[in-house]
Amino acid sequence: xxxxxGVLSPGVIKELQAIxxxxxxxxxxxxxxxxxxDQHWHFVPPRNPACVVRPASKEEVRAVLMLANKxxxxxxPYSTGINVRGxxxxxxxxxILLDLGRMNRIxxxxxxxxxxxxxxGVTFGMxxxxxxxxKLRPAFPDAPLTVxxxxxxxxxxxxxxxxxxxxxxxxxxxxxLPNGETLRTGSRALSSMPYFRYGVGPDFAGxxxxxxxxxxxxxxxxxxxxxxxxxxQEYFIGFESVKDSTRLIYxxxxxxxxxxxxxxxxxSWLRGICGTFDYPYEELPxxxxxxxxxxxxxxxxxxxxxxxxxxxxxxxxxxxxxEAFKRRFEEESLGGAELSCMVFHLRGNYHCIGLYGxxxxxxxxxxxxxxTALEVGIPGDHVYFYLDPIYNFHGQLCYVELDIxxxxxxxxxxxxxxxxxxxxxxxxxxxxxxxxxxxxxxxxEPTTERIGYLAEVWKKFLRIVDPNGIMNPGKLF
Amino acid sequence: xxxxxxxxxxxxxxxxxxCSIVSFHPNEEWLPLCPSGQFYGYQAFYxxxxxxxxxxxxxxxxxxxxxxxxxxxxxxTLCGACYEKCKQVSSVEIRLPELFEEMRHxxxxxxxxxxxxxxxxxxxxETRNAYGERYEYKYRYRYxxxxxxxxxxxxxxxxxxxxxxxGCTARYRVPEIADAMLSILNxxxxxxxLMEDEWCCGSVxxxxxxxxxxxxxxxxxxxxxRRSGAKRIVFTCPGCLKTFRQxxxxxxxxxxxxxxxxxxxxxxxxxxxxxxxxxxxxxHLGRDLGIYEEPRSLLAEVAHIKQMKREREQxxxxxxxxxxxxxxxxxxxxxxxxxxxxxxxxxxxxxxxACPFCKRNLREAAEIEGKGAGLGVYDIVELVNRCLxxxxxxx
Numbered sequence: 001x002x003x004x005x006g007v008l009s010p011g012v013i014k015e016l017q018a019i020x021x022x023x024x025x026x027x028x029x030x031x032x033x034x035x036x037x038d039q040h041w042h043f044v045p046p047r048n049p050a051c052v053v054r055p056a057s058k059e060e061v062r063a064v065l066m067l068a069n070k071x072x073x074x075x076x077p078y079s080t081g082i083n084v085r086g087x088x089x090x091x092x093x094x095x096i097l098l099d100l101g102r103m104n105r106i107x108x109x110x111x112x113x114x115x116x117x118x119x120x121g122v123t124f125g126m127x128x129x130x131x132x133x134x135k136l137r138p139a140f141p142d143a144p145l146t147v148x149x150x151x152x153x154x155x156x157x158x159x160x161x162x163x164x165x166x167x168x169x170x171x172x173x174x175x176x177l178p179n180g181e182t183l184r185t186g187s188r189a190l191s192s193m194p195y196f197r198y199g200v201g202p203d204f205a206g207x208x209x210x211x212x213x214x215x216x217x218x219x220x221x222x223x224x225x226x227x228x229x230x231x232x233q234e235y236f237i238g239f240e241s242v243k244d245s246t247r248l249i250y251x252x253x254x255x256x257x258x259x260x261x262x263x264x265x266x267x268s269w270l271r272g273i274c275g276t277f278d279y280p281y282e283e284l285p286x287x288x289x290x291x292x293x294x295x296x297x298x299x300x301x302x303x304x305x306x307x308x309x310x311x312x313x314x315x316x317x318x319x320x321x322x323e324a325f326k327r328r329f330e331e332e333s334l335g336g337a338e339l340s341c342m343v344f345h346l347r348g349n350y351h352c353i354g355l356y357g358x359x360x361x362x363x364x365x366x367x368x369x370x371x372t373a374l375e376v377g378i379p380g381d382h383v384y385f386y387l388d389p390i391y392n393f394h395g396q397l398c399y400v401e402l403d404i405x406x407x408x409x410x411x412x413x414x415x416x417x418x419x420x421x422x423x424x425x426x427x428x429x430x431x432x433x434x435x436x437x438x439x440x441x442x443x444x445e446p447t448t449e450r451i452g453y454l455a456e457v458w459k460k461f462l463r464i465v466d467p468n469g470i471m472n473p474g475k476l477f
Numbered sequence: 478x479x480x481x482x483x484x485x486x487x488x489x490x491x492x493x494x495x496c497s498i499v500s501f502h503p504n505e506e507w508l509p510l511c512p513s514g515q516f517y518g519y520q521a522f523y524x525x526x527x528x529x530x531x532x533x534x535x536x537x538x539x540x541x542x543x544x545x546x547x548x549x550x551x552x553x554t555l556c557g558a559c560y561e562k563c564k565q566v567s568s569v570e571i572r573l574p575e576l577f578e579e580m581r582h583x584x585x586x587x588x589x590x591x592x593x594x595x596x597x598x599x600x601x602x603e604t605r606n607a608y609g610e611r612y613e614y615k616y617r618y619r620y621x622x623x624x625x626x627x628x629x630x631x632x633x634x635x636x637x638x639x640x641x642x643x644g645c646t647a648r649y650r651v652p653e654i655a656d657a658m659l660s661i662l663n664x665x666x667x668x669x670x671l672m673e674d675e676w677c678c679g680s681v682x683x684x685x686x687x688x689x690x691x692x693x694x695x696x697x698x699x700x701x702x703r704r705s706g707a708k709r710i711v712f713t714c715p716g717c718l719k720t721f722r723q724x725x726x727x728x729x730x731x732x733x734x735x736x737x738x739x740x741x742x743x744x745x746x747x748x749x750x751x752x753x754x755x756x757x758x759x760x761h762l763g764r765d766l767g768i769y770e771e772p773r774s775l776l777a778e779v780a781h782i783k784q785m786k787r788e789r790e791q792x793x794x795x796x797x798x799x800x801x802x803x804x805x806x807x808x809x810x811x812x813x814x815x816x817x818x819x820x821x822x823x824x825x826x827x828x829x830x831a832c833p834f835c836k837r838n839l840r841e842a843a844e845i846e847g848k849g850a851g852l853g854v855y856d857i858v859e860l861v862n863r864c865l866x867x868x869x870x871x872x
Contacts, residue, residue, distance in 0.1 A: 028545030031519050033533040034526030039491045046529075052519060081520050082494050101518060125498060125507045132505055144493040145501055277568050331502040338501050338566065341493050345567035348489035409488035 005032060005048035006093025012071060013051060016096070019063045020055050024102070027051040035078065035097050037089065039349060042414030043421070043442055044086025049076060049097035056102045058219040062176050065217065068096055068470050069178040076472050077213035079120040079148035085440040087212040091474030098217065106130055107220060113195050115171060117222040120150045124336045136225040137334060139165035142269075145336030150221040155438050156210040160399070161333040162292075164259040165226050166391050170205055171197050173221040178466050183208070183216070194222040207461070210438055213472035215465045228334065231300035233293045234326040235307070237316035238266075238285030242385065243363040245289050248314035250359060252291065253393040257303045257310070260292035260333040261389055263362075268384035268405060272340030274321065275328035285317060287385075290329055347382075349408030351417050352401050353424060354437025359396040361432060362387055368427050369402040376419045382406055397434065444476055478579050480535060486571045487532050492525040495566050496559035496573075499791045508787055510558045512794050512812045521549035524559040524573050531580045542589035550580055551591050552805045554812070555684055556794035557764040565790075574765075581686025593804040594685040601694065605676040607645040614648035614655060633659075637668035640707035642721075644714035645677050646833035651840075654833050657862040658713050658735055664865050665742060669711075672701050680720040685800040695725055702728055711738045713858060715762035715832045716798070722766065734762060735858055736831050740771040746779055746864035752853075754780045754860075755825035757816060757839070758792035759832035772831045776857055779864045783823040793819065795830070797838035813842035817852055827853035829860060 008027060016025040026032075027050060037046040055061045068075045074095040078088045081101065090097065104121030111134035116127060125145040127138050140161045141152050153170045160167075172186035172194045185208065187199035197205055208215050239245040245263050252258045264270045266284045271277055273290055291311075293304045311318060332340040344350045357365060366385050373383045384403035389396070404420070406413045425446045436443055448455040459477055463469075497515075499508040509515040513522040520526030530549055533539045539546060560573040584590060600609030633641070641662065647655040662669045676698055679691030702710065709731040712718040721732050756776055762768045769789050776782055787793040796802070796812025816839060820828040828843075830836050833856065840854040 026519075026545060028543050029539055029541075030530050030533075030543050030546035030549055031521045033539060034519065034521035034523075034529045034549070036529055036533070048533075054518060080494070081523070081525075082492060099519070123507070125501050125505075128505055129507045144495050146494040146498060327503070335502055335505055338495060341495060342566045342568065344491045344493060345489070345569045348569045349491055407489075408491075409485040 005029070006050045006095070008050045008073065008094060008096070012067070012073070015067055016051065016053050016064060019067070020053055020060050024054040024056070025051060032097070035088070035099075038083040038086055039344075039408075040084055040086045042351075042408075042417055044089050047090045047093070049090050050094045052097045052099055054099045054102050058174070058176060058182075061098070061100075061217050061219055062180050062182075064096070064098060065176055065178050066180040069180075069468055072468050072470060074473050075178075075213075075470050077217050079151045080123055080146060082144055082147045085438075087440055087472075087475060100217070103219065109134065109136075109225075110195075111136060114225045115195055115222050116149075116225055117194060117220055118149050119220060120148055120218060122149050123147060124149055128336055131225055132228065135228045137228050138223060138225060139169045140333070140336050142337050142340060144341045145338055149223065150218055153221060153223050154209050154218050155212065160388055160390065161262070161337065162226070162260045163253065163389050163391055167397065168197075169224050170209065171195060171222045171224060172199070172205055173218050175208060175216040175218050177216040178468065178470050188222070211462075212438070212440065212475045214462060214476050215471060229294040229296065229300070231294060231297060232330060233300075233304050234329050235291040235293075235311060236319040236321050236325070237289045237291065237311055237314065238319050239287045239289065239316050240285050241363070242287060242366045242387070244315065245287055246359055246362055248289060248310060248316060249387075249389055250396070251310045251314075252307065253359075253389045253391065253396075255306060255310075256391060257293065257307050258291045259294045260290065260329075262290045262333075263387040264288055264290065265385050267381070268343045268346060268403060269340065269386045272337075272343040273329050273332055274325040275332070275339035275342075277342070284319060288319065289316065292330060292333055343403075343405065346405035347407045350403060350405045352403045353421075353428070353443075354399065354401050355428060356434040356437070357398060357400055357432070358434070359387075359389060359398050362398060362400060364431055365400050365402065365428065368424065368431060372420055372424045372427060373404065376416050376423070378404060378413075378416050378420060395434065399437070439476060441475055448477075478575065483531065483576060483579060484535065486576055487528045489569045489571055490525050490528055493566070494523060494525060496524050496562045498562070499787055500562070500565065506786065510562060510787070510791060510793070512556065512796060513553045513808070516808050516811055517548070517552065519549075521545065522552065524563075527553070527577060527580070531576065531583075534580065534583060542584070542587070547589065547591060548805075550577070550584060551594070551685070551800060552808055553577060553799055554760070554794045554796060554801045555799035556760040558760075558791060558794065561764055561790040578684060578686065581684075582688055583686070585686035585688070590685065590687060591800070591804050594687065594800050597681055597685070597800075597803060598687055598690045601677050601682070601690070605694070606649060607677050607681050608649045610649045614643065614652060633670040634668045635670055636706065637670040638708040639667060639669040640702065640705055640710045641669050641671055642678070642710050642712050642717055643671065643675060644712065644717040644833065646837060647713050651833045651837050651856070654713050654836065654856045654858060657856065657858040658711075660862045661739065661858060661865060664862075664867055665744070666868065670705060670707060672698075672705065674701060678717040678720045679724070680716040681800060683720060683724060684798070691724075699725060699728060702730060709733060709738075711735055713831075713833060713856065715759045715766065715768075716834060719761045719765045734766070734768055734771070734831070736772040736775050737768060739858075739861060740775050744775070744778060744861065744865065747866070748864065749778070750780045750860060750864060752780050752827055753783050753825050754827045754829045754855075755783050755785045755820035755823050756788070757785075757795060757820070757828055757830040757835055758789055759830055759835050760792070760794050760798055762831055763792060764790060772857055775861065776829060779860045780827075780829070783820075783825045785819045785823045785825075787819065795835040795838050797834045802834070802838055809838055810842045810845065813838045814846065817843055817846065821852055826851070827855055829855045829857055831857045
């Protein structure tokens with residue numbers, strides 16, 4: 001497998017070095033090679049950028065974008081280096097990889113407003129280390145806590161570990177466009193108070209978000225923070241099928257009783273949530289609902305009592321798991337995913353389709369997942385599943401993940417996965433989903449076929465903000 | 478390692494980069510773990526990025542030794558912290574330090590080794606030590622009891638069961654470690670011998686990928702040791718010990734680090750030193766050989782230990798291993814400065830290690846910081862020796 005790269009003229013490299021400093025821009029082939037591939041390489045082939053540029057400020061970002069725009073050079077934004085689905089792998093030769101890792105300042109933690117403002121290089125670990133001093137936390141994805149806060153929120157990819165956090169964690173942000181202009185969304189456009197999303201006219205934060213670096217570069221983002229409580233209780237309830245568990249999930253969500261509610265299979269995510277491979281998980285029921293209750297004294301006890309009543313009438317089996325598992329469930333749900341990431345390494349690589357849909361279709365999604373996997377020759381014991389419901393549960397909103405953990409070094413398995421995707425995207429769209437976890441090449445094509453004129457509007461919008469098509473071209477259209 | 482094994486390992490990295498930080502839970506502190514990634518910043522200096530570079534080398538895409546290539550490959554202390562952290566969050570074992578040594582071998586075979594590392598081969602060829610020194614280390618101790626009182630002890634007792642392998646660094650750069658070890662042996666009345674013609678163990682060559690050049694050294698040392706009749710070899714250098722344990726043929730001889738050896742002696746000291754110290758785990762001793770307890774128990778006998786935030790499997794490297802000290806001294810010293818700051822934060826007045834490489838680099842960094850900084854740097858054997866009286870007792 002040969003990796004393409006292309007080259008930029010020495011003059012351009014010199015100009016980039018003049019902007020960010022000589023040591024922060026390079027076309028060295030080995031340095032570029034280190035950015036050539038992510039975990040999605042069975043779908044997005046490796047490609048080296050022509051150079052890597054590491055700006056330290058928004059002014060430097062602006063100068064780099066303006067130069068790239070003038071020279072019509074593709075730019076691939078990149079934050080902390082934990083990339084999935086090939087979103088930060090260049091499609092075109094001669095691309096600039098814009099590594100934003102040096103922009104790692106927490107610009108503000110405002111405990112009164114319950115917000116944090118961060119640069120793209122700030123990770124969830126870095127942020128929690130600071131917010132916990134105020135008994136606050138960010139909303140965590142089930143991604144390693146080494147990932148970028150800004151990018152996860154901006155890409156709208158929060159498949160949350162805490163249902164109570166809701167869905168939208170972004171309040172406002174600042175984006176530098178290829179022409180050097182700066183867009184500020186929400187109240188940020190009007191004042192130095194970036195604390196309200198809907199400040200001016202339409203929801204521009206929503207319009208510009210969930211673009212994988214295809215509009216501009218987000219240099220600052222203000223996000224919501226959530227409370228940490230001292231009183232907590234955890235439950236693990238076993239079910240033999242997805243369908244059997246949905247009544248309990250519905251009741252807990254409807255009454256808004258639990259902070260974290262996660263339905264996982266006993267062979268993959270449960271191991272991660274419990275933080276060890278060393279347990280006879282196969283002896284547990286096939287699906288386990290992990291529930292975490294927390295709150296202020298008084299409220300906590302009341303909620304806990306109601307949760308226990310719901311569990312009792314659910315028909316599920318309350319599992320007596322070691323105390324350490326409970327602690328890890330707490331840590332991983334309210335403190336960022338670390339040990340739970342061990343599932344990514346179950347066999348060395350992972351593939352997943354993440355989607356939003358109603359709880360009413362959860363069992364159908366699982367059925368399709370299993371069916372399509374077996375149909376293309378993926379063994380049943382490689383088929384995994386998890387579901388996180390999301391408050392306030394309008395539309396019975398859930399994040400659903402259809403996982404396959406596999407040996408990444410086996411190219412034949414890669415072919416099976418590609419076939420799985422070809423069939424599954426259509427089947428899920430036919431079954432009915434609210435949307436994909438985030439758009440990316442491969443999943444976007446069958447989707448835009450179905451969204452009518454909206455696809456045209458979307459493309460025209462991108463041409464307005466990026467007329468030369470330099471921002472991560474090929475990742476959407 | 479075979480090419481298929483290497484590529485399989487590379488394909489098993491999902492690039493979560495958790496290998497670059499200390500375990501976050503339960504303390505919820507963001508602490509870097511990868512020195513080269515932290516210092517240089519580009520992905521090429523973190524384990525996942527380095528693996529991509531190796532893939533492109535093997536697939537023939539990288540065909541020249543660019544400056545970035547050499548730096549990414551060689552400005553890594555091979556400390557193995559990434560491997561330990563990966564093991565914790567993964568069921569797939571990717572032996573990263575081995576992989577990176579293999580990458581260096583691949584480069585050396587292509588003739589792309591660093592000049593600084595090639596220079597070490599030359600020095601060893603000429604002098605049999607890694608520093609090219611032509612003088613002999615001379616132990617300054619004189620027997621203070623028994624029938625040889627007053628006599629110099631340059632080579633110990635030729636028929637002793639215990640052989641102390643000094644190693645290049647303790648001979649030529651931090652002789653106080655060798656002095657202290659020999660003094661302890663004498664104080665405890667342990668009969669020992671030194672090798673008549675000790676050559677470099679070959680560690681630095683193996684770690685820098687120059688595997689062929691190490692063979693002659695290993696053959697010589699094996700021959701000398703067999704001739705010595707020693708039953709137990711004691712090392713103050715964990716790098717030498719690791720090399721003997723993992724790269725040398727089995728000679729039917731017990732191989733022990735000084736701290737293992739002395740912990741077995743159950744040394745008794747009358748007066749502990751009135752000093753707060755932090756213990757720095759040397760990478761070869763801890764992560765490579767799994768020796769964590771003995772140094773701590775020994776140190777606890779002679780000083781008050783203060784715990785640092787990054788210890789044991791997740792200790793921050795001192796910065797001098799893997800050929801870094803000889804090629805990228807600025808980076809090596811930065812690592813050491815970080816470690817000194819951590820020791821100071823822990824409330825330590827001194828940083829104590831059990832490795833001559835660590836001591837040399839940490840001491841150098843402490844000297845650059847200046848005397849005002851006030852942090853002493855020692856090897857454990859120095860403190861033990863200080864506490865041990867003549868005719869030292871064992872418990």
